[in-house]
Amino acid sequence: MIEKIKKIRFTPRLILRMVIAVALLVYLTWRVVQVTSSEAVFGADTWLRFLISGLVIGGMYALIAIGYTLVYGILFMINFAHGEVMMLGTFAGYFVLEAFSAIPGPGTEGVNFLNAQPIIALILAFIVGAGVAALFGFLLERIAYRPLRGAPRLIPLISAIGASIFLQNAAQLLFGPQRRQYSNPDLLWRGTGWMIPVGDKSVMLTYTGVFSFVLSILLMIGLFILVKKTKLGKSMRAVAENKQAAALMGIDVDSVISKTFLISGALAGAAGVMWGIHNGLFNHYVGFIPGIKAFTAAVLGGIGNIPGAMLGGMVLGLMESLGPALLGLDFQIKDVIAFTILILVLIFRPSGLLGEALTEEKI
Amino acid sequence: MNESLKRSLRLGLIFGIVVIFFMLIGFTNVAANMIGDMLGNIEQTSVNPELPVLNLVLFTGLMGLFTGVSATKKDGQDSWVQVLISGLIAGLSASIIIVGFILIVGSLHTQGVDFRTYLPNLGGNEIQYLMFYTTPLAAAVRFILIMVASSILGSLIVKSFSSGSTVNRALKSLQQKTTKKLDVQTLKSALGNKFILMGALVAVAVLMYFLPFVWGSYWNYIMGTVAIYILLGLGLNIIVGYSGQLVLGYVAFFAIGAYTFALLTAPEPHAIEMNLWLAMLIAVLVSTLAGFLIGLPILNLRGDYLAIVTLGFGEIVRILIRSDLLTSITNGPKGVTNVGQPFLRGQLFNDTNYMHLLMLLVLAGLFVAKRLKDSRTGRAWISIREDQTVAQATGVNTFRYKILALMLGAAFAGLSGAIFASRNQFTGPEDFTLMVSVNVLCVVIVGGMGSLPGVVLGAFVLKGLPELLRELSDYRLLVFGALLVVMMIVRPNGLWPVSRPKFRKKPLEATPDEPVEVEA
Numbered sequence: 001m002i003e004k005i006k007k008i009r010f011t012p013r014l015i016l017r018m019v020i021a022v023a024l025l026v027y028l029t030w031r032v033v034q035v036t037s038s039e040a041v042f043g044a045d046t047w048l049r050f051l052i053s054g055l056v057i058g059g060m061y062a063l064i065a066i067g068y069t070l071v072y073g074i075l076f077m078i079n080f081a082h083g084e085v086m087m088l089g090t091f092a093g094y095f096v097l098e099a100f101s102a103i104p105g106p107g108t109e110g111v112n113f114l115n116a117q118p119i120i121a122l123i124l125a126f127i128v129g130a131g132v133a134a135l136f137g138f139l140l141e142r143i144a145y146r147p148l149r150g151a152p153r154l155i156p157l158i159s160a161i162g163a164s165i166f167l168q169n170a171a172q173l174l175f176g177p178q179r180r181q182y183s184n185p186d187l188l189w190r191g192t193g194w195m196i197p198v199g200d201k202s203v204m205l206t207y208t209g210v211f212s213f214v215l216s217i218l219l220m221i222g223l224f225i226l227v228k229k230t231k232l233g234k235s236m237r238a239v240a241e242n243k244q245a246a247a248l249m250g251i252d253v254d255s256v257i258s259k260t261f262l263i264s265g266a267l268a269g270a271a272g273v274m275w276g277i278h279n280g281l282f283n284h285y286v287g288f289i290p291g292i293k294a295f296t297a298a299v300l301g302g303i304g305n306i307p308g309a310m311l312g313g314m315v316l317g318l319m320e321s322l323g324p325a326l327l328g329l330d331f332q333i334k335d336v337i338a339f340t341i342l343i344l345v346l347i348f349r350p351s352g353l354l355g356e357a358l359t360e361e362k363i
Numbered sequence: 364m365n366e367s368l369k370r371s372l373r374l375g376l377i378f379g380i381v382v383i384f385f386m387l388i389g390f391t392n393v394a395a396n397m398i399g400d401m402l403g404n405i406e407q408t409s410v411n412p413e414l415p416v417l418n419l420v421l422f423t424g425l426m427g428l429f430t431g432v433s434a435t436k437k438d439g440q441d442s443w444v445q446v447l448i449s450g451l452i453a454g455l456s457a458s459i460i461i462v463g464f465i466l467i468v469g470s471l472h473t474q475g476v477d478f479r480t481y482l483p484n485l486g487g488n489e490i491q492y493l494m495f496y497t498t499p500l501a502a503a504v505r506f507i508l509i510m511v512a513s514s515i516l517g518s519l520i521v522k523s524f525s526s527g528s529t530v531n532r533a534l535k536s537l538q539q540k541t542t543k544k545l546d547v548q549t550l551k552s553a554l555g556n557k558f559i560l561m562g563a564l565v566a567v568a569v570l571m572y573f574l575p576f577v578w579g580s581y582w583n584y585i586m587g588t589v590a591i592y593i594l595l596g597l598g599l600n601i602i603v604g605y606s607g608q609l610v611l612g613y614v615a616f617f618a619i620g621a622y623t624f625a626l627l628t629a630p631e632p633h634a635i636e637m638n639l640w641l642a643m644l645i646a647v648l649v650s651t652l653a654g655f656l657i658g659l660p661i662l663n664l665r666g667d668y669l670a671i672v673t674l675g676f677g678e679i680v681r682i683l684i685r686s687d688l689l690t691s692i693t694n695g696p697k698g699v700t701n702v703g704q705p706f707l708r709g710q711l712f713n714d715t716n717y718m719h720l721l722m723l724l725v726l727a728g729l730f731v732a733k734r735l736k737d738s739r740t741g742r743a744w745i746s747i748r749e750d751q752t753v754a755q756a757t758g759v760n761t762f763r764y765k766i767l768a769l770m771l772g773a774a775f776a777g778l779s780g781a782i783f784a785s786r787n788q789f790t791g792p793e794d795f796t797l798m799v800s801v802n803v804l805c806v807v808i809v810g811g812m813g814s815l816p817g818v819v820l821g822a823f824v825l826k827g828l829p830e831l832l833r834e835l836s837d838y839r840l841l842v843f844g845a846l847l848v849v850m851m852i853v854r855p856n857g858l859w860p861v862s863r864p865k866f867r868k869k870p871l872e873a874t875p876d877e878p879v880e881v882e883a
Binding site for chain 1: 384387388389481482483484607609611659660661664667668670671672674675676678679682683685686687688801804808837838840841843844845846847848850851852855
């Protein structure tokens with residue numbers, strides 16, 4: 001231990017970092033102690049509510065973050081338009097649910113299809129949402145990224161930013177800038193749920209929240225199996241390891257990359273539909289902030305690392321919902337917390353929570 | 364043969380989708396309006412909302428022309444019949460998609476379906492217009508006829524201009540004649556002459572002095588915006604173009620400059636009301652300091668990480684400015700009003716004075732940026748951009764130079780922020796969204812990374828042109844996004860790329876002209 005410490009060269013920059021780290025730690029502990037020790041602003045029920053909302057939103061972040069991580073693992077580029085892919089999934093799911101709420105259900109009078117067959121409607125909404133998002137992920141790679149393979153790294157990133165702006169504005173022009181409301185089936189109506197008694201109050205565990213959380217966990221398990229057990233997963237890992245070697249082993253690198261974009265798009269689309277069902281209101285801007293947050297989550301967990309993305313998403317969701325309360329700050333600051341975490345992780349532990357140290361080339 | 368047919372088919376389908384996309388975003392109607400303005404066939408005061416059908420025909424024909432042009436091979440190896448067929452195929456495949464769309468939308472519309480809840484650009488009038496005010500079927504026939512005819516026309520045009528044709532040869536000989544007259548070399552040597560150069564410069568200076576008086580305040584406003592974007596572009600060009608660090612939160616420095624200036628000079632909320640020029644200087648210094656402090660921890664990151672972190676930083680600044688936390692300092696979402704304006708001979712600055720100030724600053728900025736580029740520092744930056752590891756190995760202190768670039772870029776942003784706030788007499792958090800950063804980045808990239816004339820050109824193209832085409836302002840960001848992608852694919856070096864410095868060395872004598880074999 002002491003040997004190791006002796007080996008460290010105390011450059012000014014390292015000292016500066018350490019000073020920042022210590023100052024931050026002191027401040028954070030001071031705030032937390034102050035908030036928790038002074039008269040309780042929030043009761044146990046409020047904390048539980050924060051915890052639940054953090055887990056639900058964390059699940060969605062995790063799904064989107066997996067998309068970033070998959071693409072980054074293979075192409076070493078940030079798919080900046082990934083949040084927009086999610087937005088398109090939200091719109092697609094919305095249109096499916098709207099269509100079902102407009103047509104009558106089979107056999108029943110006065111009940112629309114959405115409430116007569118809610119399970120089928122939801123499954124179809126998710127399939128279409130994920131499918132549309134996957135399609136756009138695929139097209140994105142074909143049009144905006146594939147012609148740029150092998151170019152300096154700044155160039156595909158700028159192209160990705162352009163694609164993101166394009167998709168966002170195209171959605172605004174197509175569907176209008178106003179906010180829209182998801183029409184959920186009565187089964188999953190927003191604002192309904194189980195009541196959990198905490199002390200003399202009770203906290204609502206919303207159906208949509210539980211639904212989203214469970215579905216995101218299931219999708220993550222599915223992805224994990226796909227990557228670990230199937231042939232496609234194997235070839236994806238091989239391409240991520242070394243493209244040339246993978247090509248020499250007979251793997252069609254281009255098609256693997258396309259499939260990666262399809263998978264990550266589908267996950268983002270599913271997350272988008274979930275977002276709509278859980279939060280209700282959305283517009284063309286819905287994908288942007290979650291996209292950046294999910295990127296933060298991916299970096300937090302260690303980019304290129306799939307379990308890392310899942311963990312990072314959950315941790316970020318929790319930090320965002322618990323952080324402002326713990327630090328006694330305003331809730332407007334929520335977004336600032338995510339960005340601050342991103343900056344701090346990149347400064348102090350660029351490899352993330354679970355990532356191994358990356359070589360210069362991959363960072 | 365088969366392959367070129369497939370190509371025509373594919374391109375036709377793509378163009379068909381593009382045309383439908385245009386219809387869905389309402390661009391078709393806007394374009395028809397613009398064509399109407401050009402032809403003068405719309406009366407300005409007409410109460411009748413009907414657009415002349417001719418405009419739609421012209422627009423569709425134009426799209427068909429593009430289809431035909433892009434579906435035909437440019438090398439001129441296809442025979443006339445092949446070209447004709449490929450134009451036909453492209454036009455047909457494009458029109459099939461459009462016709463399907465028109466038939467579905469049109470028949471639903473005649474049955475009374477209202478699309479506007481989901482697709483706001485497909486109102487009744489618009490659909491009627493897209494059907495040429497007839498039935499869907501008749502409209503479909505018209506679309507097929509127009510698309511196919513114009514597509515074939517486009518293909519034939521390509522064929523007649525392609526190499527080997529008579530038109531091409533005639534053009535080439537014409538080109539040779541004109542280039543002889545307008546020799547670039549003569550122009551250059553003329554500019555090399557001291558007196559002529561001085562004369563030209565004086566003429567330009569006089570012109571620039573008098574233009575703001577002639578333009579009127581509207582043009583001064585637009586050109587002032589362009590000038591502010593040139594300044595911003597020059598600053599970001601130092602960071603992105605010279606040192607190769609992609610910073611997406613550039614708006615943060617702009618905001619810091621604007622807010623520093625505004626808070627120091629406005630009567631609310633602090634009532635400091637400092638001397639304007641001093642406040643401007645302080646604004647520049649504060650943003651430079653911000654650049655230093657931000658750069659310190661993050662400039663070790665590379666490429667995409669840096670982009671996202673700085674993007675986050677830009678958003679943090681905006682959120683903090685408008686948050687309740689800092690309302691006492693920054694006045695929150697309301698923004699700062701009555702920002703100070705400079706005096707000139709006892710009078711408040713008017714738009715002409717601002718324009719002159721901005722022109723001077725742009726000239727000074729161009730000068731500084733040019734000198735920086737040619738200096739030792741500039742060469743260090745470029746070496747970092749090209750290869751950081753090699754730069755480090757050759758003794759460039761990469762961290763120091765990167766932070767210097769960020770500070771200088773931030774200084775430019777702070778200066779333009781201060782002028783921006785002063786000119787608008789107002790500054791609010793919503794002036795500083797991410798889109799400002801993206802716009803500036805577009806200015807730098809479209810012009811050409813690292814190229815000074817490119818920045819000026821980019822600012823004019825991206826900020827000046829949209830003001831001229833006011834009808835298209837809704838589509839501006841859409842075009843920006845598409846432009847970024849297309850530029851990266853087609854012309855990553857920008858509209859006015861930097862000429863790479865070349866080694867001046869004697870040509871080796873006695874180099875045998877060995878043909879280089881290229882493996883297929």
